[in-house]
Amino acid sequence: MSKLTEQSCESCRADAPQVTDSEKQDLIRQLPDWDIVELDDEPQLRRQFKFRNFAEAQVFTNKVADMAEEEGHHPAILLEYGKVTVRWWTHKIGGLHKNDFIMAARTDQAYQQQE
């Protein structure tokens, strides 16, 4: 399987399949810092990123938001003093699409570039 950061998001229809359990296991291995959590009955990828202060957390929030807007795929981003929590999932299919794993990998990359 090619690296997640090198893959593009596909357009996602409401009838697109969620990733299977075995795909999920393969994909999450590339995202060791992310958890899969159930929120509002939908599985979501979640990671908290740490920063020195609020301003740096805000810069990162904007990086992730700009990336999301570019792809037309939008996460939940919680901005707080010194930390940003990002959640990726595909509400349209009520769960995780491969796109979510790709975006999570790109979020990691944006964090590495900022640090």
Next chain:
Amino acid sequence: MSKLTEQSCESCRADAPQVTDSEKQDLIRQLPDWDIVELDDEPQLRRQFKFRNFAEAQVFTNKVADMAEEEGHHPAILLEYGKVTVRWWTHKIGGLHKNDFIMAARTDQAYQQQE
């Protein structure tokens, strides 16, 4: 009592008192769209703001974040598609300080100016 939006935040020490119940009742009357919620055992002021899309929600997130940075008092801001949820409280005193009500009122004002 003068309007919340016309008041300045005071510097807040760890031993500053929380607002009393009667002050709280007076202050919340000026913030009809905000709820007081208990999160992690700390009362917080919370309001959700609606937007047409993600980009407008991001603009508002930055307005609130810039305002917070200017005052040195920082909320939690949850940015999602078409909505932003803001929470103000004073972690240092484990509850609500008058500053939180002032910042909530200014957040309302920023929303009105954007709409």
